[in-house]
Amino acid sequence: MREAQTEEKRQRKAAEVVADRAAATAAITTTTTTTAAAPAEQPKAKAATVTPAPARVAPSSKSVQPLYKTVSKPLAADAPQVVTIYYGSKTGTAEGFANRLSNALSQATTAPVTVASLAEYDIDKLSAEKGIVIFITATYEHGSPPDNANWFHTTLLDAANDFRVKKTQLANVRYAVFGLGNSLYRDNFNRVAREIDVSIAALSGLRIVPTALGDENVANSKTGSLEGDFEAWLQEAVARIPAALQGSAVEAYETDGEADSEEEDEADDGMVDLEDLGNALVKGRAQRQAQDQDARVGKPRAMITPALRKALTKQGYKLIGSHSGVKLCRWTKSMLRGRGGCYKHTFYGIASHRCMETTPSLACANKCVFCWRHHTNPVGTEWRWQMDEPIEIVNGAMQNHYDMVRQFSGAPGVMPERMREAMEIRHCALSLVGEPIMYPKINEFLDLLHDRNISSFLVTNAQFPDAIANLRPCCQLYVSIDASNEQSLKQIDRPLFKDYWPRFLECLRELGRKGQRTVYRLTVVKAWNDDEIRGYADLVQLGEPDFIEVKGVTFCGTSKASSLTMDNVPFHEEVVGFVQTLVDMLPDYELVCEHEHSNSVLAVHKRLFVGGRWHTWIDYPRFIDLVRSGKPFSTVDYMAPTPEWAILGHGARGFDPVEVRHRRNKPTGSGC
Numbered sequence: 001m002r003e004a005q006t007e008e009k010r011q012r013k014a015a016e017v018v019a020d021r022a023a024a025t026a027a028i029t030t031t032t033t034t035t036a037a038a039p040a041e042q043p044k045a046k047a048a049t050v051t052p053a054p055a056r057v058a059p060s061s062k063s064v065q066p067l068y069k070t071v072s073k074p075l076a077a078d079a080p081q082v083v084t085i086y087y088g089s090k091t092g093t094a095e096g097f098a099n100r101l102s103n104a105l106s107q108a109t110t111a112p113v114t115v116a117s118l119a120e121y122d123i124d125k126l127s128a129e130k131g132i133v134i135f136i137t138a139t140y141e142h143g144s145p146p147d148n149a150n151w152f153h154t155t156l157l158d159a160a161n162d163f164r165v166k167k168t169q170l171a172n173v174r175y176a177v178f179g180l181g182n183s184l185y186r187d188n189f190n191r192v193a194r195e196i197d198v199s200i201a202a203l204s205g206l207r208i209v210p211t212a213l214g215d216e217n218v219a220n221s222k223t224g225s226l227e228g229d230f231e232a233w234l235q236e237a238v239a240r241i242p243a244a245l246q247g248s249a250v251e252a253y254e255t256d257g258e259a260d261s262e263e264e265d266e267a268d269d270g271m272v273d274l275e276d277l278g279n280a281l282v283k284g285r286a287q288r289q290a291q292d293q294d295a296r297v298g299k300p301r302a303m304i305t306p307a308l309r310k311a312l313t314k315q316g317y318k319l320i321g322s323h324s325g326v327k328l329c330r331w332t333k334s335m336l337r338g339r340g341g342c343y344k345h346t347f348y349g350i351a352s353h354r355c356m357e358t359t360p361s362l363a364c365a366n367k368c369v370f371c372w373r374h375h376t377n378p379v380g381t382e383w384r385w386q387m388d389e390p391i392e393i394v395n396g397a398m399q400n401h402y403d404m405v406r407q408f409s410g411a412p413g414v415m416p417e418r419m420r421e422a423m424e425i426r427h428c429a430l431s432l433v434g435e436p437i438m439y440p441k442i443n444e445f446l447d448l449l450h451d452r453n454i455s456s457f458l459v460t461n462a463q464f465p466d467a468i469a470n471l472r473p474c475c476q477l478y479v480s481i482d483a484s485n486e487q488s489l490k491q492i493d494r495p496l497f498k499d500y501w502p503r504f505l506e507c508l509r510e511l512g513r514k515g516q517r518t519v520y521r522l523t524v525v526k527a528w529n530d531d532e533i534r535g536y537a538d539l540v541q542l543g544e545p546d547f548i549e550v551k552g553v554t555f556c557g558t559s560k561a562s563s564l565t566m567d568n569v570p571f572h573e574e575v576v577g578f579v580q581t582l583v584d585m586l587p588d589y590e591l592v593c594e595h596e597h598s599n600s601v602l603a604v605h606k607r608l609f610v611g612g613r614w615h616t617w618i619d620y621p622r623f624i625d626l627v628r629s630g631k632p633f634s635t636v637d638y639m640a641p642t643p644e645w646a647i648l649g650h651g652a653r654g655f656d657p658v659e660v661r662h663r664r665n666k667p668t669g670s671g672c
């Protein structure tokens with residue numbers, strides 16, 4: 001009880017931090033214009049005005065407080081006196097503004113001033129900047145950047161949200177931002193400029209001119225026009241930039257929220273919330289009030305609380321409704337650029353660039369130690385939240401997925417042909433985070449996917465045997481097998497159910513009763529579960545899956561919730577050795593495929609060795625036909641031959657030879 005109260009208090013505090021921070025950032029938007037919420041209030045303002053002067057909404061009490069503080073920070077000794085103005089533009093307005101600023105600055109200072117498109121720019125180039133950098137950018141559909149700013153925007157936001165990137169990465173950068181937008185787009189008003197601004201600040205960049213958001217909605221624009229807003233900001237920039245170039249110190253302008261960030265960071269894992277900074281202005285307080293009201297009248301709560309929204313968004317999730325999420329997988333991006341697919345491409349022939357990774361339930365009944373979501377997901381043993389309709393989730397997930405793919409289209413190396421294909425999703429991996437079969441309408445959800453010719457790969461944590469029994473055919477059904485005995489399962493999965501072990505075993509038995517493709521997914525955590533091979537072999541005999549997928553655990557940085565270290569990550573050869581020992585105990589299985597790139601190995605039941613060939617791949621159209629037929633069918637009815645390059649022992653080591661491999665310094669997750 002006491003624990004619950006403390007948790008509730010902690011969550012309330014976290015929610016307040018989000019709201020306050022959002023309000024601080026709201027200050028940016030009100031510096032030169034009104035807020036995104038303004039259009040809703042327009043009619044009232046207009047009704048009170050006799051002459052049709054541009055209606056403007058009075059700033060909130062927050063926005064009239066000092067918005068930026070001046071802080072002095074010494075310049076690096078080698079800081080060159082140059083200014084580069086980058087523009088993100090589709091129809092030329094931002095480019096025109098950039099040229100105007102360049103002319104004005106050239107008259108105000110002797111420093112060289114250059115204007116450049118953002119097209120070739122990215123976070124690495126920004127990190128290397130020593131002079132002053134200015135960003136003038138528009139925002140487009142659904143808050144997306146213009147094409148030429150796409151790559152920069154993506155790499156910057158990725159870096160700001162990646163806990164592996166140092167928060168001081170841009171400490172040498174002196175910058176300023178002007179946004180072009182239209183407040184009629186409400187939440188998405190100047191979204192790109194806002195995100196660029198807070199992302200650079202989050203990585204310790206020094207803002208040398210207060211950020212301004214120009215508004216082409218004359219009713220809200222502070223000066224009455226976008227041009228006027230820019231002109232006002234230009235004057236301020238021209239007044240401040242020469243001093244910033246010459247002095248031994250610069251005057252940086254920080255929002256109140258940023259100035260307080262050290263304290264907040266401690267309470268908040270040092271992460272900066274970008275999405276909320278943009279959105280909560282309009283939504284935060286209203287959402288909490290609505291939830292309080294719901295609680296009072298006994299309505300179930302939304303699974304995604306404001307604090308959870310914040311945490312998930314900063315991990316790159318797009319949230320749908322009140323309990324679902326979608327994310328663009330790194331392998332989807334990789335395959336769009338011809339740089340290789342995930343291990344499911346190698347093992348089962350999925351086209352990674354046409355794959356959507358999503359979940360209809362962010363909640364789960366475990367708190368696994370290697371959960372790479374850092375334990376931000378809600379937990380529960382049964383559905384006790386509000387419930388969204390499957391059609392809303394499927395449509396929302398697809399829409400968000402397509403938006404993310406479109407946003408990625410500006411990345412260097414994206415292949416036009418792959419891009420075209422990606423705009424028709426063919427696979428859905430229901431394995432993002434949480435437990436998809438907790439969602440009471442999972443069967444309808446699967447039907448909707450299959451109706452759209454999308455195959456389904458569903459992963460469950462083996463705690464809901466009834467849900468497995470009731471599940472209609474899906475293309476491939478997985479259970480995660482994280483340990484081979486009761487004690488280790490408790491330590492590794494930290495299940496909520498007291499009877500977690502009987503539930504786990506019953507799930508495996510249920511899996512054995514399914515007709516379609518089934519998979520055990522094992523994650524090898526060195527020194528934790530890699531010495532339990534006999535136990536795993538016994539579990540295999542219980543469910544007799546078609547496949548046993550084994551991958552080495554991926555280390556995703558330290559987290560308060562997990563004691564996993566790099567020492568727990570096995571080498572690929574160690575994973576192969578583990579699976580070899582396992583199949584030596586299982587006469588019906590053989591080690592068949594590997595994807596060395598992501599440290600994954602596949603053992604296969606001999607029923608898939610037909611006509612002298614392994615058939616681990618899937619005939620996807622056939623699967624869809626079989627589902628639609630409504631008749632019973634089984635694994636062998638929609639299997640397809642495995643290509644030579646995917647077979648263990650081939651020199652490709654599971655890397656499709658039509659792709660070009662790029663080695664990364666960062667850890668390579670195996671994917672979902």
Ligand SMILES: Cc1cc2nc3c(=O)[nH]c(=O)nc-3n(C[C@H](O)[C@H](O)[C@H](O)COP(=O)(O)O)c2cc1C
Binds near residue numbers: 092138139
């Ligand atoms: C199709 C379309 C979508 C837009 N979407 C947004 C938006 O979501 N948010 C926003 O603030 N402005 C939006 N705008 C307004 C543009 O940002 C604005 O027109 C800007 O001045 C265009 O600059 P550019 O000419 O440099 O491309 C949109 C404009 C168009 C034409």
Ligand code: SF4
Binds near residue numbers: 330332342345350670
């Ligand atoms: S890792 Fe998962 S989500 Fe990503 S492409 Fe492969 S199957 Fe799809």
